[in-house]
Amino acid sequence: MTAEPLLSLENLSTHYVSQQGSRVVRAVDDVTLSLNAGESLGIVGESGSGKTTLALTILRLLPPAARIVSGRLVFDGEDLRTKSDSEMRRVRGKRIAMVLQDPMASLNPLFSIGDQVGEPIRVHEGASRASAWQRAVGLLKSVRIASPEMRVRQYPHEMSGGMRQRIVGAIGISCGPRLLIADEPTTSLDLTIQAQYLDLLRDLQRRHALTLIFITHNLGIVARMCNRLAVMYAGRVVEQGPVARIFNAPAHPYTQALLGSLPRMSDERERLTAIEGQPPDLASLPPGCAFAARCPMAFARCAAEAPPEFTLGEGRTARCWLAAPATARAPLSAHAVGGEGGAHAEGIGG
Amino acid sequence: MKHYIARRVGYSLLSLLLLSLTIFLFVRVTGDPASLLVEPGASPQDIENVHRQLGLDQPLWVQYWQFIASLAQGDLGQSFYYRTPVLDLYFQRLPNSLLLAAVAMAFSLLIGIPSGIIAAVRVGRMWDSAGKIFALLGLSLPSFWVGLVLILVFTVWLGWLPSSGSGTALHVLMPAFALGWYFAAAHMRLTRSSMLEVLGSEYVKLARLKGLPEALVIGKHAFKNALIPVITLAGINLVVMINVAVVVEMVFAWPGIGRLLYEGISFRDFPVVQGVVVIGGAMIILVNLAIDIVYALIDPRIRLAG
Numbered sequence: 001m002t003a004e005p006l007l008s009l010e011n012l013s014t015h016y017v018s019q020q021g022s023r024v025v026r027a028v029d030d031v032t033l034s035l036n037a038g039e040s041l042g043i044v045g046e047s048g049s050g051k052t053t054l055a056l057t058i059l060r061l062l063p064p065a066a067r068i069v070s071g072r073l074v075f076d077g078e079d080l081r082t083k084s085d086s087e088m089r090r091v092r093g094k095r096i097a098m099v100l101q102d103p104m105a106s107l108n109p110l111f112s113i114g115d116q117v118g119e120p121i122r123v124h125e126g127a128s129r130a131s132a133w134q135r136a137v138g139l140l141k142s143v144r145i146a147s148p149e150m151r152v153r154q155y156p157h158e159m160s161g162g163m164r165q166r167i168v169g170a171i172g173i174s175c176g177p178r179l180l181i182a183d184e185p186t187t188s189l190d191l192t193i194q195a196q197y198l199d200l201l202r203d204l205q206r207r208h209a210l211t212l213i214f215i216t217h218n219l220g221i222v223a224r225m226c227n228r229l230a231v232m233y234a235g236r237v238v239e240q241g242p243v244a245r246i247f248n249a250p251a252h253p254y255t256q257a258l259l260g261s262l263p264r265m266s267d268e269r270e271r272l273t274a275i276e277g278q279p280p281d282l283a284s285l286p287p288g289c290a291f292a293a294r295c296p297m298a299f300a301r302c303a304a305e306a307p308p309e310f311t312l313g314e315g316r317t318a319r320c321w322l323a324a325p326a327t328a329r330a331p332l333s334a335h336a337v338g339g340e341g342g343a344h345a346e347g348i349g350g
Numbered sequence: 351m352k353h354y355i356a357r358r359v360g361y362s363l364l365s366l367l368l369l370s371l372t373i374f375l376f377v378r379v380t381g382d383p384a385s386l387l388v389e390p391g392a393s394p395q396d397i398e399n400v401h402r403q404l405g406l407d408q409p410l411w412v413q414y415w416q417f418i419a420s421l422a423q424g425d426l427g428q429s430f431y432y433r434t435p436v437l438d439l440y441f442q443r444l445p446n447s448l449l450l451a452a453v454a455m456a457f458s459l460l461i462g463i464p465s466g467i468i469a470a471v472r473v474g475r476m477w478d479s480a481g482k483i484f485a486l487l488g489l490s491l492p493s494f495w496v497g498l499v500l501i502l503v504f505t506v507w508l509g510w511l512p513s514s515g516s517g518t519a520l521h522v523l524m525p526a527f528a529l530g531w532y533f534a535a536a537h538m539r540l541t542r543s544s545m546l547e548v549l550g551s552e553y554v555k556l557a558r559l560k561g562l563p564e565a566l567v568i569g570k571h572a573f574k575n576a577l578i579p580v581i582t583l584a585g586i587n588l589v590v591m592i593n594v595a596v597v598v599e600m601v602f603a604w605p606g607i608g609r610l611l612y613e614g615i616s617f618r619d620f621p622v623v624q625g626v627v628v629i630g631g632a633m634i635i636l637v638n639l640a641i642d643i644v645y646a647l648i649d650p651r652i653r654l655a656g
Contacts (some may be wrong), residue, residue, distance in 0.1 A: 061558055086563075093561030100559070105552035110574050120560045171560065 004077060006211050007058070007179060008034040012071030014050075014057045019065075025282045027053040027066065029235040032309065032317075035228070037178065040205065040212035042222035042243065044258065045232035046279055051215045052101075054232070055181045058213075059096055060088050076178065094124040097172040098181040102188060103165035107156040113140070113167055114152030120174045139170040143200060162193035166200065173204055180205075181213045186221065198225055219262055223247065228315075231255050234280055234290035237309075241316030251318040253295045289320070297322060354646055362639045369631040370421065373624050374414055382406075383430050383618035404430055417624065426625035431617045436625035439610060446516060447606035450599070451591035453522050454530035459584060461534040463577075466541025470549060470576075471568060481538060488535030497528040497601035514603035525602040529595050533587050540583055544576040551575075582641075589637050593630035 014028040028050045035041050043051050056062050058073065060080060073080045075096065080088070092098075100106045107116060117139055118132030127135065133152065140148035143166040156164060165185060172180055182201065186194040202225060205212050214225050222229055222243060230240040231254065239252040250256045257275045277294040280286060286293065292302035301321055310323045384400040401407045405416065420427060426436035469481040504524060505513040511520055548554060549572050557571040596608035603609070607626060614622030 059559065061555075089561045089563060091561070092559055098559045100552055100556055102552050106556045108553040108557070108571050108575070111571075119557075119562065123560070123562055123566070168556070171556070 005034040006037040008074045010072040012073055013069045014053055014066055015069050016066045023283050026235045028057055031237050037211050039228055040226045041228040042214045042226035043230050049232040050235040051232055052183055055183055059092055093120040094175045095177050096179045097177040099168050099172045099185045101184045103168050106168050107164055109156050113154055117170050124175050139174055143170045165197055179211045183215045235282055239318040251323045252320045253297050254291050358639055358642050362635045365635050370628050373627045377620050377623045380618055386618055427621035429619050429622050431619045436621050443607050443610045447592050450525055450606055453526035454591055455588050457526055457530040458533035458537050462537030463541050466538040467545055469542045470545030485535035485538050488531040493528045494597045494601050497598055500524045516605055525598050525604050529598045541580050544579050548572045548576045586637055589633050
């Protein structure tokens with residue numbers, strides 16, 4: 001663990017700013033994460049919690065309205081924030097690859113599979129059309145597509161959803177990247193195909209010594225695929241650490257609620273528990289903890305003051321006053337539930 | 351599906367019938383052609399004779415029936431003025447109209463597509479605004495006015511281009527611009543919106559994630575997809591261009607179908623006017639029918655609803 005991490009984000013923030021500059025959406029706020037080579041990190045959170053923006057921030061491929069406003073972004077010893085656009089293009093697809101949410105829409109309907117899989121090889125390695133084509137055949141084989149020699153000549157509409165997703169995976173690994181970011185790659189697949197695809201990704205990770213970031217809202221996938229977990233809420237990482245530790249003893253009430261809303265076979269409960277309320281508007285965050293209004297354990301300080309990231313040992317951190325070491329837990333108010341946040345705080349029930 | 355096509359064909363024939371009736375009646379409102387065909391001061395008896403020769407002495411419904419009956423056999427009748435079959439006159443003029451439409455189309459695509467792409471890539475910036483003004487003018491300025499201003503500038507002031515007639519490559523430039531500007535604007539706006547849609551697609555996102563240079567992302571992945579609706583529209587517009595050039599052909603004395611129609615109207619040459627309008631209408635109805643059928647083949651929702 002003493003080696004330099006492959007990817008390290010320090011206090012990274014990405015905001016969307018409206019044209020007049022009047023509305024600032026803190027899509028990614030003060031995120032600190034580090035990832036060693038060969039690890040796999042799961043990022044979970046609700047829709048709109050900033051997971052995808054975080055991934056696009058790492059690749060510096062944000063929509064025009066978004067800006068990285070502060071923080072450091074270091075990959076493989078290089079500061080990506082200082083790179084020019086053309087230098088970043090040489091990172092994308094070559095050293096950091098990303099697989100998108102929608103495999104059905106990710107392939108261009110007008111070009112053959114061979115063309116699209118071989119494209120990064122031609123661009124990044126200057127390979128000829130013929131040799132890129134040959135490499136594409138090999139890549140299709142490595143993502144377990146039958147008769148790849150025939151498939152490279154075909155077009156996306158001739159493929160099933162599962163095949164297209166594996167082809168997108170083949171594009172991802174085509175130039176031998178060190179980091180692969182998979183953004184909800186299985187949401188549109190049915191369960192058996194999902195399982196096959198996850199197996200394939202794990203296999204590719206082992207064979208190519210890939211470091212993996214897995215963005216999902218499915219904790220089951222995290223348990224299966226990842227050794228590290230970061231939970232995002234309202235643009236912030238509220239808890240992170242080794243998957244097993246967090247699953248056994250979640251420190252943040254939001255993580256607890258997420259785990260509590262998982263269905264279990266052995267479950268005696270009649271209904272699944274849902275987290276009451278809505279995530280806050282990222283353009284007007286409350287002054288305190290963003291989760292306070294929905295938190296069953298909130299107390300006065302939560303609504304008044306945003307908790308910093310507390311270190312819990314074993315590589316774990318949590319942004320929650322409950323996780324504060326005893327010395328930091330100043331007795332601002334001993335009694336639970338007060339102020340603005342308290343009104344909604346009783347929502348969650350077992 | 352068969353049911354759907356049969357119904358579409360039925361509607362098309364009905365539209366054509368209504369068009370033929372409308373033009374048949376309207377052209378007869380313009381006056382008596384015989385008064386233009388006889389010598390000044392001719393006797394009522396002479397005029398009566400001309401009427402009988404042209405079949406204008408028959409009741410209206412008989413005339414209409416004859417028009418429709420011969421139309422069904424592909425016969426558009428004889429020109430009152432030239433005394434030759436209307437179809438012959440039509441095919442004499444058609445090559446000129448095709449040439450004008452082809453040059454106007456080339457011009458509208460060469461201007462419309464690149465400027466539409468630039469507008470989409472630089473959306474909200476200077477080139478986008480310039481394109482918007484170009485499109486607004488193209489869609490709203492009447493073509494006769496554009497034609498007259500062109501003549502004023504390029505013939506009267508600069509003396510570069512001939513103001514009227516046909517025969518050389520230079521002759522076609524101004525009428526093609528006057529006719530094509532409107533279509534350049536239409537093609538530009540469609541290219542822009544189509545590009546914007548494609549640029550937001552997942553496969554363009556993936557192309558960027560692959561680290562492709564922007565020129566390849568736009569020129570290869572976005573452009574080819576964005577072009578599909580533009581080509582469809584251009585195909586329809588080519589047919590429209592052949593048939594709507596009346597005013598432009600008049601301003602530049604271009605001997606095409608539009609001018610034939612204009613001459614037909616001024617000489618009260620009923621068969622010519624009826625023939626040109628019905629052929630033009632038939633072309634446009636046919637294109638629309640073809641589009642309806644192709645869409646039905648592609649989209650099952652239309653197919654089943656039919």
